[in-house]
Amino acid sequence: MTRVRILLGLAAVAVGVGLWFALTAPPDALQGEYSRLLGIHPPAMWIAFLAFGVTAFASIMWLVRKADRWDRVASASVEVGVIFTAIGLFTGMVWGQAVWGTPWDWRDPRLMSTAVMFFVYIGYIALRNAIDDPTTRARRSAVLGTVAVIQVPLVYFSVNLFRTLHQTASIRPDGSSMPDEMLMAMLVNMAAFTLLYIALMAARLDVARVEAEAESAKQPGMAGEGVRPPRLSEIEDV
């Protein structure tokens, strides 16, 4: 628990530093104050991609090793990933309203693929809650967690593959299309959010461990466990 608190404290400081970078970067000439959303929208989506990637890795590890801890890592990472996808969608809609004049376009491949990814991982959580048997739950979740990750490259490259309102990647192999101050604000926030992801994962895994311990303490003993052979001294002469 102490380790979790330290990690959460460090993450809070890092997010504070990131916020300072985002708020002190000069506003964009066209987008004005809305360019400051660079400090939260791309970092949130980066964490969503990272979280779902970790889920896929842990799911494959569960299918190979069948160890409970990989199942716990996969499910914890989905929860954190869904929260950051929700933040990415929400901040994107606010930004879209300001820049495109609409928060949502049902025909847009980037927006729709992100929404589908969000609901598929909500479905992952629903699936886990619908199955009581731990092994069946872990196996079915692992299959879904492994298959669902295909959406991550689809969402990321949708801006290159299709015509979309959303801009293409700002950081490319030939350099960045952003001024240095904005780029720095985005990168610092991405680092801070990565630390936040690690801290939230540690907290979630700690809860899973405590709940598993509490559950096993409640389990009744094995049949026959309470039966002991009578001692000779206890047998009364008949």
Add this chain to the structure above:
Amino acid sequence: MSDTVVVAGTYLISYGLIVAYAVYLHIRRRRATGD
């Protein structure tokens, strides 16, 4: 509504969601340990 207020509100709601999740985990842990 000014742009600054909208951007500040967006940050506030987003961070609020993360804090709410951390509080939810804390409550779940306390419930499991019976503290």
